[in-house]
Amino acid sequence: xxxxxxxxxxxxxxxxxxxxxxxxxxxxxxxxxxxxxxxxxxxxxxxxxxxxxxxxxxxxxxxxxxxxxxxxxxxxxxxxxxxxxxxxxxxxxxxxxxxxxxxxxxxxxxxxxxxxxxxxxxxxxxxxxxxxxxxxxxxxxxxxxxxxxxxxxxxxxxxxxxxxxxxxxxxxxxxxxxxxxxxxxxxxxxxxxxxxxxxxxxxxxxxxxxxxxxxxxxxxxxxxxxxxxxxxxxxxxxxxxxxxxxxxxxxxxxxxxxxxxxxxxxxxxxxxxxxxxxxxxxxxxxxxxxxxxxxxxxxxxxxxxxxxxxxxxxxxxxxxxxxxxxxxxxxxxxxxxxxxxxxxxxxxxxxxxxxxxxxxxxxxxxxxxxxxxxxxxxxxxxxxxxxxxxxxxxxxxxxxxxxxxxxxxxxxxxxxxxxxxxxxxxxxxxxxxxxxxxxxxxxxxxxxxxxxxxxxxxxxxxxxxxxxxxxxxxxx
Amino acid sequence: xxxxxxxxxxxxxxxxxxxxxxxxxxxxxxxxxxxxxxxxxxxxxxxxxxxxxxxxxxxxxxxxxxxxxxxxxxxxxxxxxxxxxxxxxxxxxxxxxxxxxxxxxxxxxxxxxxxxxxxxxxxxxxxxxxxxxxxxxxxxxxxxxxxxxxxxxxxxxxxxxxxxxxxxxxxxxxxxxxxxxxxxxxxxxxxxxxxxxxxxxxxxxxxxxx
Numbered sequence: 001x002x003x004x005x006x007x008x009x010x011x012x013x014x015x016x017x018x019x020x021x022x023x024x025x026x027x028x029x030x031x032x033x034x035x036x037x038x039x040x041x042x043x044x045x046x047x048x049x050x051x052x053x054x055x056x057x058x059x060x061x062x063x064x065x066x067x068x069x070x071x072x073x074x075x076x077x078x079x080x081x082x083x084x085x086x087x088x089x090x091x092x093x094x095x096x097x098x099x100x101x102x103x104x105x106x107x108x109x110x111x112x113x114x115x116x117x118x119x120x121x122x123x124x125x126x127x128x129x130x131x132x133x134x135x136x137x138x139x140x141x142x143x144x145x146x147x148x149x150x151x152x153x154x155x156x157x158x159x160x161x162x163x164x165x166x167x168x169x170x171x172x173x174x175x176x177x178x179x180x181x182x183x184x185x186x187x188x189x190x191x192x193x194x195x196x197x198x199x200x201x202x203x204x205x206x207x208x209x210x211x212x213x214x215x216x217x218x219x220x221x222x223x224x225x226x227x228x229x230x231x232x233x234x235x236x237x238x239x240x241x242x243x244x245x246x247x248x249x250x251x252x253x254x255x256x257x258x259x260x261x262x263x264x265x266x267x268x269x270x271x272x273x274x275x276x277x278x279x280x281x282x283x284x285x286x287x288x289x290x291x292x293x294x295x296x297x298x299x300x301x302x303x304x305x306x307x308x309x310x311x312x313x314x315x316x317x318x319x320x321x322x323x324x325x326x327x328x329x330x331x332x333x334x335x336x337x338x339x340x341x342x343x344x345x346x347x348x349x350x351x352x353x354x355x356x357x358x359x360x361x362x363x364x365x366x367x368x369x370x371x372x373x374x375x376x377x378x379x380x381x382x383x384x385x386x387x388x389x390x391x392x393x394x395x396x397x398x399x400x401x402x403x404x405x406x407x408x409x410x411x412x413x414x415x416x417x418x419x420x421x422x423x424x425x426x427x428x429x430x431x432x433x434x435x436x437x438x439x440x441x442x443x444x445x446x447x448x449x450x451x452x453x454x455x456x457x458x459x460x461x462x463x464x465x466x467x468x469x470x471x472x473x474x475x476x
Numbered sequence: 477x478x479x480x481x482x483x484x485x486x487x488x489x490x491x492x493x494x495x496x497x498x499x500x501x502x503x504x505x506x507x508x509x510x511x512x513x514x515x516x517x518x519x520x521x522x523x524x525x526x527x528x529x530x531x532x533x534x535x536x537x538x539x540x541x542x543x544x545x546x547x548x549x550x551x552x553x554x555x556x557x558x559x560x561x562x563x564x565x566x567x568x569x570x571x572x573x574x575x576x577x578x579x580x581x582x583x584x585x586x587x588x589x590x591x592x593x594x595x596x597x598x599x600x601x602x603x604x605x606x607x608x609x610x611x612x613x614x615x616x617x618x619x620x621x622x623x624x625x626x627x628x629x630x631x632x633x634x635x636x637x638x639x640x641x642x643x644x645x646x647x648x649x650x651x652x653x654x655x656x657x658x659x660x661x662x663x664x665x666x667x668x669x670x671x672x673x674x675x676x677x678x679x680x681x682x683x684x685x686x
Contacts, residue, residue, distance in 0.1 A: 118644070118648055121648075122648075125652065125655060125656075128659070129655075129659060132663075142682055142683060145680050145682055145683055146683055147663065148617070148663060149680065149683075151660060151663060152620065152624070155656040155659070155660055156624065156627070158652065158656065159624075159627055159628065159631055159656070162631060162648065162649060162652055163604070163631055163634065165645065165648075166631075166635055166637075166638060166645060169641075169642050170589070170591055170592055173638075173641060174591075178642050195587060195589075196589075227683070288684070
């Protein structure tokens with residue numbers, strides 16, 4: 001019952017934001033939404049394992065990612081506020097921006113919790129609508145190009161997921177059932193027809209890669225993160241990617257219990273390896289700071305999926321990695337807006353000596369770089385190490401060596417660009433025009449990065465239990 | 477009867493592969509909507525009447541009247557040239573479409589499936605891949621949209637194959653249809669035509685890494 005109220009209230013807030021152009025009302029509605037979001041999250045934690053409205057279950061994976069979403073939604077609102085204040089656009093663009101943020105967060109949260117593949121699909125579809133409104137925020141030619149590519153590729157990929165669901169229903173008919181909930185699929189996993197299941201997996205996996213950011217459909221996400229405003233790009237590159245992960249992970253749990261387990265792991269593994277490869281190739285050339293962060297996201301999703309494909313301890317590492325990556329990558333994107341405010345460009349050639357102009361912000365970039373490349377104090381080090389161990393234990397030594405080589409290239413390219421931003425002088429930058437940035441604006445990024453370190457190095461018992469429970473359906 | 481309708485549907489794909497003018501594409505899409513209307517009428521005999529009427533209305537009003545009219549309006553409003561301007565000659569398009577259809581027939585023959593009428597499977601998959609081919613081989617953005625609409629028609633045919641057992645899936649398919657078409661065509665109506673005067677995919681290459 002509460003879920004229904006939450007969905008209705010949250011979407012009404014989105015509509016109210018869309019209609020209303022008054023500044024005070026906009027911000028109070030945004031604050032109200034955050035309170036409702038947190039209230040719902042706490043309610044979900046208190047009613048662990050409960051099922052509401054038939055289609056929403058507060059299971060371990062859903063709760064884990066819902067908490068991550070709620071944590072990231074607060075800095076998203078703060079930085080959205082700062083961004084809009086700084087930009088001084090027309091009231092119309094502000095109301096659309098916040099309405100889309102609220103709608104996006106709600107749709108993502110509902111997608112995490114749904115226990116039915118068709119419901120997950122519906123909310124994935126809804127995120128496309130809100131994300132496209134955010135990408136088109138600047139109303140210029142580049143934004144239009146990004147929006148068009150994103151909408152078109154997402155439309156094709158949700159069609160693919162739908163085809164996959166149709167094949168899945170054919171596969172399920174052999175089990176004499178027509179209920180497409182994940183629970184029922186798991187219960188009937190031994191009776192599913194392998195031929196249709198194979199087709200279903202191919203289509204559903206390909207479809208969700210558009211949201212997850214994996215080869216083959218990763219391109220749309222890169223353009224989207226490039227053109228969307230910083231706070232929106234932070235949501236697109238963290239929590240929205242997690243939604244794609246949820247879709248693939250839940251369906252993979254079903255397939256892993258059938259005879260197709262090894263085949264499905266192979267498919268995921270190939271896509272994952274190619275993703276890391278593509279990320280490495282583009283990282284070397286990229287000169288646009290936002291696209292660099294986006295390609296780093298592709299690399300991390302590739303690693304997550306490699307962990308999933310390798311199995312064993314890799315399952316645990318995959319879920320851990322996806323949570324930590326969301327915290328780190330969103331903080332980097334939140335920080336991007338300050339860089340833009342100082343240098344008025346996203347080209348790395350024209351950015352430099354950042355320590356001189358904004359010391360606190362430069363520290364965030366440095367710490368974010370250390371976290372995103374998984375150097376030891378960062379929590380991602382633990383999860384990446386576990387992923388490598390799972391590859392080692394699965395006897396995939398050649399894959400492991402190739403991945404380590406590619407990662408070295410990625411770290412080299414990433415580091416070269418980051419150190420240029422931080423320490424080398426910028427080309428043709430007029431120091432007098434550099435904007436002053438309050439150190440407080442970086443506070444949330446420090447908290448997110450510290451959270452990633454804490455969860456990685458010293459995970460609380462509840463956190464470990466949630467991860468272990470979310471992977472319990474997967475065979476060892 | 478269903479076989480006749482579905483084979484006619486398949487023939488429209490061949491016609492689309494060699495068609496030269498943009499308006500022909502629009503007319504073919506409208507014709508496909510009408511064909512789907514009759515297929516739904518015959519095929520979905522077991523589902524309840526209200527749902528059936530809803531699906532029928534969607535095919536006839538949305539697929540064969542609203543969308544084609546809208547496309548024709550866009551063509552006129554943005555003064556898009558009447559030629560389709562494919563990257564490949566029509567003859568090659570025809571051969572590729574034929575290869576796709578033959579390949580799906582061979583694929584369908586290799587499976588044993590009591591729950592599925594094979595002709596639905598053949599028509600749906602060949603429509604899907606032909607649509608993808610149209611998207612890849614045409615130069616204008618508006619033809620990409622039409623390719624996407626062809627894909628959606630193919631998916632709709634596939635959902636009809638399981639429609640009697642799971643009517644929910646047909647409804648979901650319709651939801652996808654309306655949602656995605658409105659989103660894509662909405663962007664088109666509002667913006668693309670105004671900003672990119674001469675609508676060509678080669679103009680969509682400004683987002684770069686450096």
